[in-house]
Amino acid sequence: MAHQLSENRIVVSGIQPSGTLHLGNYFGAIRQHIALHDQFESYFFIVNYHALTSLHDRDRLRAYSLDVALDYLALGFDPTKSHLFLQSDVPAVNELAWIFYTLTPVSQLEKGVAYKDKVAQGLSANAGLFNYPVLQAADILIYGGHRVPVGADQKQNIEICRNLAARFNDRFGRGPQDAQGPPREMLPVPEPYILDDVAVVPGLDGRKMSKSYDNTIGIFDEGKELKKKVMAIVTDSTPLEEPKDPDTCNVYALIRLFADEKTRRRVAADYRAGGYGYGHAKKELLALITDRFAEARERRRELAKRPDDVMDVLREGGVRARERAETVMERVRDAVGLITTWNT
Secondary structure, eight states: OOOOOOTTOOEEEEEOOSSOOBHHHIIIIIHHHHHHHTTSOEEEEEOHHHHTTTOOOHHHHHHHHHHHHHHHHHTTOOTTTSEEEEGGGOTHHHHHHHHHHTTOOHHHHHTOHHHHHHHHTTOOOOHHHHTHHHHHHHHHHTTTOOEEEEOGGGHHHHHHHHHHHHHHHHHHSOOGGGTTSOOOOSSOOOEEEEOTTOOOOBOTTSSBOOGGGTOOOBTTOOHHHHHHHHHTOOOOOOOTTSOOOGGGOHHHHHHHHHSOHHHHHHHHHHHHHSSOOHHHHHHHHHHHHHHHTHHHHHHHHHHHTOHHHHHHHHHHHHHHHHHHHHHHHHHHHHHHTOOOSTTO
């Protein structure tokens, strides 16, 4: 079971616009984001600063950023309930990140598992990628985030965020009048909301679905493109007439994510009985994907005709996010002794 969220808690999470969102993104984060934004004050933002660590193409970054907004709105994100915005609409997040850089030991970042994994996958070992967890901490703490929905692979980055919040509180949370007492909580120390029920979504080649492996099925793929990808999913060479083990099959792993319990049992029984080929399973999966996103696909088509409306959603979300961020930054600047004249 994932950790339960308390009432009156702020949920914060970012979505990277580094390519077309795929089924791994949907089952790994997006469906949980949609559910959480219905229940709690939430700040969900498109992390286009983070995307610059790997994407240096102006047109693609702009297109991917707007595509993420379209996808979220089409999948059911309601901007009247929570906030959806662009990270770059809150430039103060970089100001907070700089303050955090001065509190972060290099040795802590050198142990970053996510950094090492990305470099191993071929990404440039640039300073932005190395310092990614610090900007991520600023993303969370600038809105006073209490809970951060993440997969287990992001837990280390959340620990860095928690350490930074505690370190900031300890360093700057004591005034002259309370120098000997416990520090005030200038910044909340957030808790990870670990998405324990997140499935590892297999890609076309059987590895984890990932843009870096080029093995994805897009959430809004359809028609011939979708069929081509589904039919390309790697399977073993067991003949049609032979029984098969559904628990070792990439196609069935995807079917389980989409199908109800009755359909799962039926398909699993067909696998084990023999006479049911992988082609049959792929056709079943194709229908399930098509049906699951049919309404969202239509909403997305309609939204794409109204780009100004999408920009209005992001603009309004950015206004609310900046207001929230500035209340935190006023407190932070005062605590560390930064003098500004533009906001006096």
